[in-house]
Amino acid sequence: MSKQGETTDEAGGAAPGAHGSLPKYLTGFGFAVLLTLTSFWAAGTHLVWAPGVPVLLAALAIAQMGVHLVYFLNVSSAPDQTNNFLALAFGIFVVGLVVFGSMIIMANLNANMMPMEQLIQMQR
Amino acid sequence: MSALEATGTSAPLPDYEIPFSRRGPAATRDVVAFGFWLFLLSDIVIFATLFAGYAVLSGQTARGPTGVELFDRGRVLLETACLLTSSFTCGLFAMSCVKRIRAATYLWGAVTFLLGASFIALELSEFARLIAQGAGPTRSAFLSAFFSLVGTHGLHVTIGLCWLLVMLAQVATLGFRPKILRRLLCFSLFWHTLDIVWIGVFTIVYLGAH
Numbered sequence: 184m185s186k187q188g189e190t191t192d193e194a195g196g197a198a199p200g201a202h203g204s205l206p207k208y209l210t211g212f213g214f215a216v217l218l219t220l221t222s223f224w225a226a227g228t229h230l231v232w233a234p235g236v237p238v239l240l241a242a243l244a245i246a247q248m249g250v251h252l253v254y255f256l257n258v259s260s261a262p263d264q265t266n267n268f269l270a271l272a273f274g275i276f277v278v279g280l281v282v283f284g285s286m287i288i289m290a291n292l293n294a295n296m297m298p299m300e301q302l303i304q305m306q307r
Numbered sequence: 308m309s310a311l312e313a314t315g316t317s318a319p320l321p322d323y324e325i326p327f328s329r330r331g332p333a334a335t336r337d338v339v340a341f342g343f344w345l346f347l348l349s350d351i352v353i354f355a356t357l358f359a360g361y362a363v364l365s366g367q368t369a370r371g372p373t374g375v376e377l378f379d380r381g382r383v384l385l386e387t388a389c390l391l392t393s394s395f396t397c398g399l400f401a402m403s404c405v406k407r408i409r410a411a412t413y414l415w416g417a418v419t420f421l422l423g424a425s426f427i428a429l430e431l432s433e434f435a436r437l438i439a440q441g442a443g444p445t446r447s448a449f450l451s452a453f454f455s456l457v458g459t460h461g462l463h464v465t466i467g468l469c470w471l472l473v474m475l476a477q478v479a480t481l482g483f484r485p486k487i488l489r490r491l492l493c494f495s496l497f498w499h500t501l502d503i504v505w506i507g508v509f510t511i512v513y514l515g516a517h
Contacts, residue, residue: 203398212391255394255398273348
């Protein structure tokens with residue numbers, strides 16, 4: 184390993200995943216295990232009002248994704264991470280657009296569809 | 308502002324205090340990791356389209372079996388435990404790589420591989436069970452969407468396992484060169500991202516089954 188190789192390769196901390204340390208991984212793992220177990224518990228419990236369960240599951244999943252991003256991928260909003268963070272924000276935007284856009288459009292189409300019996304009658 | 312006063316002295320400033328015009332080129336590792344991060348985000352967009360397809364089609368069972376009848380939560384919890392723990396050991400693997408400790412690198416690499424392989428084995432046996440029950444991907448739109456989404460994730464994990472073996476071989480033959488360390492960094496990013504996708508899969512597909 185040349186000296187120069189080290190300076191160009193280890194100087195920057197701007198890479199995602201560059202700041203890993205044992206306490207950080209352990210904390211992240213602890214949070215992730217807790218959130219996963221809560222998710223599985225919430226899906227089968229009767230303690231929570233049934234229509235509220237999907238919302239609870241979504242909140243737990245988003246929290247766990249956040250834990251993974253912060254503790255495992257080490258993405259943060261630190262000044263040297265602007266590029267990574269902006270790319271992530273754009274990714275989340277596209278994902279939201281694709282998923283919720285498709286769901287709204289398809290639900291709308293489905294609601295406006297002619298009932299199957301009428302469709303069959305028209306084809307006769 | 309102290310940054311302006313300090314410009315003349317020899318005290319090194321943090322990168323973000325220096326104007327862009329004086330920073331010089333970014334470190335190779337930062338550029339590589341950023342490029343790979345963009346790839347991962349585009350990969351997540353692929354998964355987003357599959358999730359959208361699943362969300363739209365999950366009710367279209369064509370009078371066939373529904374998710375609640377098919378899925379076994381105990382098995383999913385076991386799969387999740389495998390993948391989550393492998394994500395953690397992958398972090399330890401990446402850390403031993405940075406510290407250039409060979410024994411720890413091989414150990415955590417092997418543990419990560421075994422946990423990932425158990426995940427794939429559990430998933431394949433689940434697929435085999437579903438197909439044996441007559442609930443294969445051709446049964447209904449719901450099952451087509453299910454097999455595409457979960458299968459694409461499984462395919463990613465399989466590719467990740469091959470990549471991990473290649474990286475361990477490269478560490479053994481080439482050692483911890485900067486180039487190898489950059490590849491190891493990309494691998495750990497890939498592995499953690501697959502775990503993030505799995506959170507979406509187990510929440511929406513398995514726990515959200517109705």
